[in-house]
Amino acid sequence: MSANPNQLENVSVEVSGLRKSFGKLQVLNGINFKVNPGEIFVIMGPSGSGKSVLLRHIIGLETPDAGQILIQGEPVGANGVRDKYRMALVFQSAALLTSLSVGENVGLYLTEHFSKTPAEIATIVVAKLEAVGLAGLQDRSPGELSGGMQKRVAIARALVMEPQLFLFDEPTAELDPPMAVTIDEEILKLKNRTHATSIIVTHDRTLAFSLADRVAMIFDGQIVFVGTPEEVKRQTEPRIHEFIYAKMPTSKPS
Amino acid sequence: MFQHIGEIITLFWRTLQALPLCWRQRGKIAAQLFEIGNVSLMMVCILSLFIAGVVALQTGPVMVSHGLGSVVGGMIGLSMCKEFAPVMMSILIAGRIGSAMAAEIGAMRVYQEIDALHTMNIDPVHYLVLPRMVAIALALPALVTFSSPVGWFGGALVCTLNQRIGISFDAFFHSLRDEVDPGDIFNGIFKSFIFALAIGIISCHQGLVTRGGPRAIGRSVTKAVVNSIVVILILDYFLTRILLYVQK
Numbered sequence: 240m241s242a243n244p245n246q247l248e249n250v251s252v253e254v255s256g257l258r259k260s261f262g263k264l265q266v267l268n269g270i271n272f273k274v275n276p277g278e279i280f281v282i283m284g285p286s287g288s289g290k291s292v293l294l295r296h297i298i299g300l301e302t303p304d305a306g307q308i309l310i311q312g313e314p315v316g317a318n319g320v321r322d323k324y325r326m327a328l329v330f331q332s333a334a335l336l337t338s339l340s341v342g343e344n345v346g347l348y349l350t351e352h353f354s355k356t357p358a359e360i361a362t363i364v365v366a367k368l369e370a371v372g373l374a375g376l377q378d379r380s381p382g383e384l385s386g387g388m389q390k391r392v393a394i395a396r397a398l399v400m401e402p403q404l405f406l407f408d409e410p411t412a413e414l415d416p417p418m419a420v421t422i423d424e425e426i427l428k429l430k431n432r433t434h435a436t437s438i439i440v441t442h443d444r445t446l447a448f449s450l451a452d453r454v455a456m457i458f459d460g461q462i463v464f465v466g467t468p469e470e471v472k473r474q475t476e477p478r479i480h481e482f483i484y485a486k487m488p489t490s491k492p493s
Numbered sequence: 494m495f496q497h498i499g500e501i502i503t504l505f506w507r508t509l510q511a512l513p514l515c516w517r518q519r520g521k522i523a524a525q526l527f528e529i530g531n532v533s534l535m536m537v538c539i540l541s542l543f544i545a546g547v548v549a550l551q552t553g554p555v556m557v558s559h560g561l562g563s564v565v566g567g568m569i570g571l572s573m574c575k576e577f578a579p580v581m582m583s584i585l586i587a588g589r590i591g592s593a594m595a596a597e598i599g600a601m602r603v604y605q606e607i608d609a610l611h612t613m614n615i616d617p618v619h620y621l622v623l624p625r626m627v628a629i630a631l632a633l634p635a636l637v638t639f640s641s642p643v644g645w646f647g648g649a650l651v652c653t654l655n656q657r658i659g660i661s662f663d664a665f666f667h668s669l670r671d672e673v674d675p676g677d678i679f680n681g682i683f684k685s686f687i688f689a690l691a692i693g694i695i696s697c698h699q700g701l702v703t704r705g706g707p708r709a710i711g712r713s714v715t716k717a718v719v720n721s722i723v724v725i726l727i728l729d730y731f732l733t734r735i736l737l738y739v740q741k
Contacts, residue, residue, distance in 0.1 A: 295608075298611075300608055300612070321614055334605040334609040335609075336606050336609070337604075348615070351619075352614070
């Protein structure tokens, strides 16, 4: 499949020496990694390891205490960088605007940036909702949709921006297994369609190993290993091994 | 406290800078105007009618007994348009609209909707604060303009119907015309405009700084209303001093 000729250039992301604490709690403790243009990079680790905070730093929602994040070599906090590179974040909670309809949510970026006519926006909204399997739901309220559907609306909203960098925060959290598979497929289709650089934060091993070009393992605010899914599976570091091969108990406690 | 005052001043300055975007945001401004006018008009009528009625009841008999019946209309007219209408309507709007602003923006903050706006490069000041500020700055003076004549009517009604006062409609409005000039009406409208800006910016700021969960939204709403009322009363004193000096 060839890339869309109108597609903007995909971007690299480089995080170096990133530190962040909230009060006395050190959440990120010297994070370093680089994501190549067009790559699907999965950051995996247990709950509370700093994954979501890291993602919020990458898109500029948090200011680091130390270190820097470079988008295509430019600091994310610098003037004009957010305007120059299109970045979209799909929140764990979907974060749809509940006062707007599904269609208004999906078209919000275009409406607020006055880049298209209302008729063009309506056409794009229909197309993007169709792309995530939610055709015809544009007049519904977000509250009428299931968690999985809301997440797909959030993906459609992000797609409208035609982002060069896609960020996903726990895309399969709180979803039943079939819905999680659907979201996996949506992300993969997205990758094939847009070739955008993607960073996915998750603790879902199935998602990570099925989608990732590379996986970073994060524990206690530090990246302890970066490699391909196969390399991660072969790791013998106790925390990684325990996380990857954690199993349900085989017998009920007596 | 000083940090909050600094944040409020900064937010107000950013809102002023965003004023050229009013035309683009006209749809949202119209929706907010409808919201403020629609929910408040009936309350404004009831409040104005009864405030002026109570003022007439409390002062009318005393003034008439001292032979000052000819100034009752003027006194009620002045007190309504210069003080009661702007202050009471502003307090009403702080309770009804300021609380709604703080709750809505606070909920959007808590449930990451404002973060979502940031990720779409949409400035919350342009999207949320500007339409609300413009709408309240237009709606509150309009409501106060409406409130004064309704109050005058309420005062006249009580003066006519109450046997201890016994001032006719004609005599009431004759006295009112003698005492109240357009400058007095403008005085009240100007005050309400300043109060509107205070309510809008305090409520929007309180919403934007909400952190935590549903309980934090409740706290923000309470703070927005209480702070707005306190600021309205403080501003009222200083504005009255300034306007009395200017009108000399």
